Amino acid sequence: MYVSDLALTDFRSYREALLSLDPGITAFVGPNGQGKTNLVESLGYLSTFSSHRVASDAALVRHGAARGIIQAKVMRDGRASVLELELVAGKANRARLNRAPLPRTRELLGILRTVVFAPEDLSLVKGDPDGRRRFLDELLVLLSPKLAGVRSDYERVVRQRNALLKSAAGARKSGASGDLRTLDVWDEKAAKAGAELIAARVRVLHGLRPHIESAYERVSSQQSVASVIYRASVQQVMSPERAELDGASQEEGESTLTNADLVEAQLLEAMSRLRPKEIERGVSLVGPHRDELELRLGELPAKGYASHGESWSLALALRLASYELLKADDWDADGEPVLILDDVFAELDTRRRRRLSEVVANAQQVLITSAVAEDVPEELDGARVDVMDSVITRVR
Ligand SMILES: Nc1ncnc2c1ncn2[C@@H]1O[C@H](COP(=O)(O)OP(=O)(O)OP(=O)(O)O)[C@@H](O)[C@H]1O
Ligand SMILES: [Mg+2]
The missing domain is CATH 3.40.50.300 (P-loop containing nucleotide triphosphate hydrolases)
Structure with missing residues (x-):
């Protein structure tokens, strides 16, 4: 194209x-x-x-x-x-x-x-999780345009759910009980759209992973291997001990995330566990908007550890990998x-x-x-x- x-x-x-x-x-x-x-x-x-x-x-x-x-x-x-x-x-x-x-x-x-390479890409490696989530979401929409709807639905649901949590918090402070039944409805919507988004992200990541590894090998002069892990907030709520697992076991747990039905049930359960905390804080604490795409070089997370040059190589590798994946075109849309x-x-x-x-x-x-x-x-x-x-x- x-x-x-x-x-x-x-x-x-x-x-x-x-x-x-x-x-x-x-x-x-x-x-x-x-x-x-x-x-x-x-x-x-x-x-x-x-x-x-x-x-x-x-x-x-x-x-x-x-x-x-x-x-x-x-x-x-x-x-x-x-x-x-x-x-x-x-x-x-x-x-x-x-x-x-x-x-x-x-x-x-x-x-x-398009795949855009820019100086701003360095923040993919060094910056907040938000940028990495956006990277994944934009790629997934290019690969499968119909998922743009899922992404925007989810963002809307979280905004509305947050507003409701805030008003529930306000109501509770003034002695009223807040409208918890409405909250149940929004939990269901958030779990459904959230699970679809997570499953799609992880599928994209599975496609992207080998390309990231080979692209990093090509652009960097280092021996270390680049890897990526999807850290789902829902898994951390359901089993906090996961945080301690090594890279390989993390990747293993990741494949269950492609089962949207399973993730939806887990999200619902996590939201019900977190409800008092969410009402207290007035924000949604679990779901794809809180997930992290962790980038690693060898045994270490790239963020906070990688050198400037390594970070650049990794940022380049992410873009090159996106290009390779889009070129491979075995998704809904195609065209180099x-x-x-x-x-x-x-x-x-x-x-x-x-x-x-x-x-x-x-x-x-x-x-x-x-x-x-x-x-x-x-x-x-x-x-x-x-x-x-x-x-x-x-x-x-
Ligand atoms: N909304 C806007 N309205 C009017 N001018 C704008 C607007 N946004 C950016 N500019 C102007 O566009 C110019 C920047 O253009 P651009 O970033 O494309 O430059 P560039 O050729 O890429 O420069 P560099 O080589 O420094 O990267 C600036 O002079 C800026 O003031
Ligand atoms: Mg410029």
């Missing part, structure tokens, strides 16, 4: 931009602040509805404008799809496919598949993803640059941004676009 045309209206720094793209490698090289990242970010956003740079969409709409539009023509197996997303600050996005409005915006997900390398070469040493270039050189479409031409490895030199303006046919 590749993007043949991109049009932006009031997106980031662009009032209007039109851009034609070819398959193969394109490198945008130009001074800082020119808008290189803005261009590729728009495609990443069209693919996952999230930006690799900001958590809130507000910054994506051009300052002073009410809404921004991203349009892209995506070619797959000789067929074109035109994707359009309208971003309205503070409101829900609107989507069109081949000019027809989509009843649900999320129906656009999965049509354009577009690779986006936003300013990554500046962060990497020669060895990692070379390794990354090797993979990239064979991909169907690769979009690279770099402030310095010398940072783009020689292997990818032929496709350098020195002046951005030469590819943007119209910019205002």
Whole structure:
């Protein structure tokens, strides 16, 4: 798959931009602040509805404008799809496919598949669990777009359940008993959507695991083996002694998590055990929103232990593994993803640059941004676009 045309209206720094793209490698090289990242970010956003740079969409709409539009023509197996997303600050996005409005915006997900490599990836390894959960969830939606519904259902249920827990806590403080029966209903909803999400995440992880191991081996010069473990909060509530288990036993316990019915029952049981605590705290304490994707190098967790270089190798390995898994296409959706390398070469040493270039050189479409031409490895030199303006046919 590749993007043949991109049009932006009031997106980031662009009032209007039109851009034609070819398959193969394109490198945008130009001074800082020119808008290189803005261009590729728009495609990443069209693919996952999230930006690799900001958590809130507000910054994506051009300052002073009410809404921004991203349009892209995506070619797959000789067929074109035109994707359009309208971003309205503070409101829900609107989507069109081949000019027809989509009843649900999320129906656009999965049509354009991208894997974005960026300096921000380092926080996948060093940052909070939240980023790792998002990594897994975005990948799972690209692999199986229908799961976008499960993910958003679950997030909505947790928000509503939290509100209810808070009001139950307030009611209890003022002497009333709170509406516990309504809470039962929300427990059931949370357990059902939560179990589906956990099962899907673990299936993705099973697919991803061998690729992470081999990608890490390729990019790092170290001997240690990279591994990943899904630590489910539900298992920790049900059997706290699990926390002490070694990596292999953790992985063993993980396979039971792909049985959604079983997990649903466990989640219900865990919620009932935690109820007094949850009401006291006013938040949902168990479920996929509290799970951790633990990254390990050898015997040690990467977070807090890995060196800077090791962390970079691992972050790269996660992205490369995503690319390999998406390429393998034995899931619901298919199509080799577009690779986006936003300013990554500046962060990497020669060895990692070379390794990354090797993979990239064979991909169907690769979009690279770099402030310095010398940072783009020689292997990818032929496709350098020195002046951005030469590819943007119209910019205002
Ligand atoms: N919502 C917005 N409205 C207007 N301008 C914006 C908006 N968001 C970002 N910008 C501007 O876009 C520019 C940044 O563009 P971008 O990050 O794409 O640059 P870049 O070419 O990737 O630079 P670098 O080489 O430093 O990575 C900044 O000047 C910033 O002020
Ligand atoms: Mg940039």
